[in-house]
Amino acid sequence: MEAGPTITERGGMFHLMLRSCTAGILAHxxxxxxPFVWVRRHMPHRYAQWRKTQACLSERGVLQDVEVRSMEYDLLAPTARFLELLPEFESHGMVLYQMRRRVPDTLTLDGVADEAVDRVLLQNGLHLRFYLPHAVECASxxxxxxxxxxxxxxxxxVRPFVM
Incomplete structure (x- = not known):
């Protein structure tokens, strides 16, 4: 008889590890x-290099031609839209939360103690957390x-990736 997956529990959250994979596994x-996917601290460019791009420099600003380095942002999208965009993330690592409710504008995890993160996320509708340090790495x-x-x-x- 084959053993089931190793699912561990800690603090009311259940955890499953996946072997070396990419963000593409999220399709499954x-x-x-x-309804919602929150990608936290996405960096479209993996390496710190100056890049020419267009960016708004203020809330009411228009797109400006600038050079940026280490651009990082959070992305909130409906799940269906995120799945359409998923190929764009294939070569990236990712911290992703799938949420039952829209993430409030004021919710950031910066400064939240590690032991309180799950509680804060659960209070705001957390359904799933996915962490992939970088593409072709083990994920949780x-x-x-x-x-x-x-x-x-x-x-x-998914089964071939379960540890």
């Missing part, structure tokens, strides 16, 4: 019924819903 993990998938993680781990596209 995200729940299409959960966490959720307060163990049966959801069990179902995800049994999907044919």
């Amino acid at each position: 993990i995200l729940d299409p019924e959960v 998938v966490s959720s307060p819903d163990r049966p959801f993680l069990e179902r995800v781990s049994e999907r044919p596209e």
Whole structure:
């Protein structure tokens, strides 16, 4: 008899580890019924280099031709839209939260103690957390819903990656 996936529990969150993968695995993990995806601290360029681009320099500003380095931002998108954009993330690492509610404008995790992050996210509708340090690395998938993680781990596209 084959053993099931190793799902661990800590502080009310269940965790599943995946072998070396890319962000593309999210096409088989995200729940299409959960409305929002929050990608935290996305860096479109992985290396610190000056790049010519267009960016707004103020809230009411227009796009300006500038050189930037280490541009980083949060991205909030409907799950369906994020899945359309997923190929753009294939060569990147990622911190992603799938949320049952829209993330409030004022919610950041900067300055939130590590032991309080899960509680804050759960209070704001966390369904799933995905952490991939960089492409082709081991990833972790966490959720307060163990049966959801069990179902995800049994999907044919995900099963080969489960540790």
